Amino acid sequence: xxxxxxxxxxxxxxxxxxxxxxxxxxxxxxxxxxxxxxxxxxxxxxxxxxxxxxxxxxxxxxxxxxxxxxxxxxxxxxxxxxxxxxxxxxxxxxxxxxxxxxxxxxxxxxxx
Amino acid sequence: xxxxxxxxxxxxxxxxxxxxxxxxxxxxxxxxxxxxxxxxxxxxxxxxxxxxxxxxxxxxxxxxxxxxxxxxxxxxxxxxxxxxxxxxxxxxxxxxxxxxxxxxxxxxxxxx
Numbered sequence: 001x002x003x004x005x006x007x008x009x010x011x012x013x014x015x016x017x018x019x020x021x022x023x024x025x026x027x028x029x030x031x032x033x034x035x036x037x038x039x040x041x042x043x044x045x046x047x048x049x050x051x052x053x054x055x056x057x058x059x060x061x062x063x064x065x066x067x068x069x070x071x072x073x074x075x076x077x078x079x080x081x082x083x084x085x086x087x088x089x090x091x092x093x094x095x096x097x098x099x100x101x102x103x104x105x106x107x108x109x110x111x112x
Numbered sequence: 113x114x115x116x117x118x119x120x121x122x123x124x125x126x127x128x129x130x131x132x133x134x135x136x137x138x139x140x141x142x143x144x145x146x147x148x149x150x151x152x153x154x155x156x157x158x159x160x161x162x163x164x165x166x167x168x169x170x171x172x173x174x175x176x177x178x179x180x181x182x183x184x185x186x187x188x189x190x191x192x193x194x195x196x197x198x199x200x201x202x203x204x205x206x207x208x209x210x211x212x213x214x215x216x217x218x219x220x221x222x223x224x
Binding site: 004033035041042043044045048056058090092100101102103104105106 | 145147153154155156157160199201211212213214215216217
């Protein structure tokens, strides 16, 4: 069974641009969560989608948004990029409302 | 809100036993998880405690005391490959979803 796949692995953008990151969950998993990881803040929860509905949201500004498609694939979008958005963005999937989350390798975003 | 505290760094020698503590403050607590992350890698699930007591999985054990809002991860027979960051994460039931709040991580260094 393939694991969680995130694309692209690396991304360089400039301030003010927008970016879209993609996540393909493990086959059969309906819950997809997104996290931002930075050296200073650790892993911070962005949002969780289940069956195309956002079920939970973290404390991030509205520039951060996401969506989930009928095949459970998910995308997150960050608009008007700021230098502080430079981070590793991790996607995790789980079968349902369970604790075990399986993480992808992440997308490393650098904002210049 | 939710907050977790864990030591930032722990050093131990190969073959030894090490304990990584985690204290938390949260509402709607449902369970405590532990994840391991090697440099440049994705977090991987290690253990979960939904009820008080000890859970054992091979060389790794995890303990939870809900009344003390405290848990720990115990690693036995340390190996060099155990050098990694270890995160405790609280699962809270909000919006019926699967929201994990992570601690800032404990970097474990295993020395010869």
